[in-house]
Amino acid sequence: MSRRPAWWSWLAALQGLLLAGLLAGVLASAPARAQPVELRDDRGATLRLAAPPQRIVSLLPSFTESLCALGACGRLVGVDRYSDWPASVRSLPQLGGLEDANIERTVALRPDVVVAARSARVTERLEALGMTVLVLDSDTHADVQRSLLLLARLLGTPERGVALWQQLQREIGEAAARVPPRYRGSAVYFEVESSPYAAGAASFIGQTLQQLGLGNIVPAALGPFPKLNPEFVVRAQPALVMAVQHELAGMAARPGWAGMAALRQGQVCGFERPRYEVLVRPGPRMGEAARLVVDCLVALPAGGGRP
Template sequence: MKVRVAAMLALGLGGLAASAHAVQITDDRGKTFEFKAAPQRIVSLLPSLTESVCALQQCHRIVGTDRYSNWPASVNQLPKVGGGVDPNIEAVVALKPDLVLMSTSGRGRDRLEALGFTVVAMEPRRLADAERVLKTVGAILHVPPEQGAERTWREIDAAVEAARQSLPERVKGVRVYFEVSRGPYAAGEKSFMGEILTRLGARNVVPASLGPFPRLNPEFIVRANPDVIMIGNRSMQEAATYPGWGAMKAVREKRVCSFDAAESDVLVRPGPRMAEAARLMARCLADKAP
């Protein structure tokens, strides 16, 4: 995705020249858009995109979100229009947005575009994607980079580095398995979560060759025999029933971090709260590493 700001000149009546600034962006589908002004009515159908808009101090432009967007707390008061896989098109249309933000895998995009709505699709999977998406959202909203996206990203990067420096030496090289959701679906080395773990000095038992978020056979994790397991508490109750998991040393020795629902939201969203995600992972590693 490329972001570029182009200055465009428009001729006024009577031969007078006036200048207007337009922003051109390309979304993750390769589709290019031009925004002559910042959108004023945004519907966001992906929590990380909702959080990105709000982190840029533009939350007031959001008029509706998906059912999972719950941060900051103010968005809970907004109309909910379904989820990324089952958006309520009629509800979106009723909000009269001048921009719809959604993931590339979200449904309803073609129908919304056919109805004349501007739909920008973005789906960050790696840290570089998350940085690029944040800068793209900032450009769309006409927020100066030094006041928004660049500053926010510097804060995220500094927080990850601080988390790394806070860890004891024994954490270096500890082998970690991170379960994203029931399946099991894991965070691989190529995911933003996997990249944060690597920066913290841990080793991911799910190799990059399997992709960012692969679905695994539970026996794969048993054979990998991680030193530490990170998992959402909703999934952990079911994970205990995976074949062979009870025999894993990490499970027997209680080297499992079971994150609550709020913490899980922070950890699985590639957005501005990744600084907090790094601190949660670092705390787990410090507490549970053998």
């Protein structure tokens, strides 16, 4: 029998060590993924699952986006009708909205968990049919942070929630550094619906504006998204007006609104629908939302800003 060279034994030993390390890593990570999940949602209800869910239904666009940003797009089996980002979710079964989610189709998808907003009307009915429902709030930055952390724990990857929230804070901080000095402290009217409903200082939108160094005509005491008397907006004389573009184009025609200096002087940010959706969804694209606001401010004509 021929003798093998000395280096052969060394190579075999090294391969053995590498293989042992690889197997140890697999064995160490597998139990972690299979560990039971126990969470308390924003209702205070406790959810228990034998393992991280592999089949998930999301009934709000921001939750869909958050799940995908946390690496779980492949676990989604159904979404609400408004979920459209990332593009891959558009091919999933659409199950309605907050007011009219399709219960039968949802149950037929056999989800391990349904993620829903507190305002969704179907939660109790789904639970009565044996579904596990995780209910989350998303009005404020604190809500968004908590939702990301809870969803990451639900998926068995808690570290991803921490990293994603830190990334969002970095992105907002980078956007804030680009705000033109003339707009520091300027009061904003941010319209979320033409009734009009506004994003107040207490909302996640208002809190992003605050981090950018901007003000808000709607005090926190009025709640996150209050319905306003149109005269309130006119009297407040915001230095900046922000809204979806097709509503912004007709604002001056509203009774009394033609007298608003911001509209006359072009101190407005009108966002086409896809970009506006980024701004009004409380989730992993809030850093992008901050950049969109600042991009608009940078492009506005000189002479605007706080009175």
